[in-house]
Amino acid sequence: MGGAGVPQPPPPSALNTFIFLPAGRYAPATVTRRDRHKQERLDRIRAAAWDLFRTQGYEHTTIRQISERADVAVGTVNVLGGSKASLLISLFQAAIEDRLREFRVDAAAPLEDRLYDCLNFFLCFYEAQPDLARHFMRETLYGDRTPEERGEELARIDALMGLISGWLTQEQQAGRARADVEPLLFSQTVFALYLLTLQSWLAGLYPLNDLRATLRRGLQATVLALRP
Structure with missing residues (x-):
């Protein structure tokens, strides 16, 4: 993820990408002067947090430093940014969504290649900033989050698995995959391979390129088992 600019929520035209949240997540239907002032302060908070996270690290950044950089009160950061x-999770998700606008999968490619390209997109994103990625994954998986935040993350995972399930359904309809394989179970298996790859790398167990090769072989073996 190049550049130092803070990632911004995607425009409505990009919301057809499978992992985006509804437009209402970012802005009310009717924007008032108060809403604009609130959004302007939130933008400053997000920009300050993103800059501090990237330059001095997540652990060394405090809410007070973010408030000072954004020129708002500490309480304003807590109310608007959480x-x-x-803040880290929302910024990472916005950055992923921003990059997804340019991401395309070759619909004519073999299933195992589509799966690898899709999952490797996320690996490449995390590879660009491994330290922040470790904190992001730790907070996402094990952090103290609200039910709404957990629900949004589950919705993203469900959307990704829905995409993968749809690819298998297409293969089944074309006669290239067994009809008795459950698409949901297949997508869960693929996601488990990806999550194992990501966590093994973030934990420092193996080099990422070695894990990429293992992931590709795992996907090839999984797809091969689907063939009639």
């Missing part, structure tokens, strides 16, 4: 973990 906790430090919430």
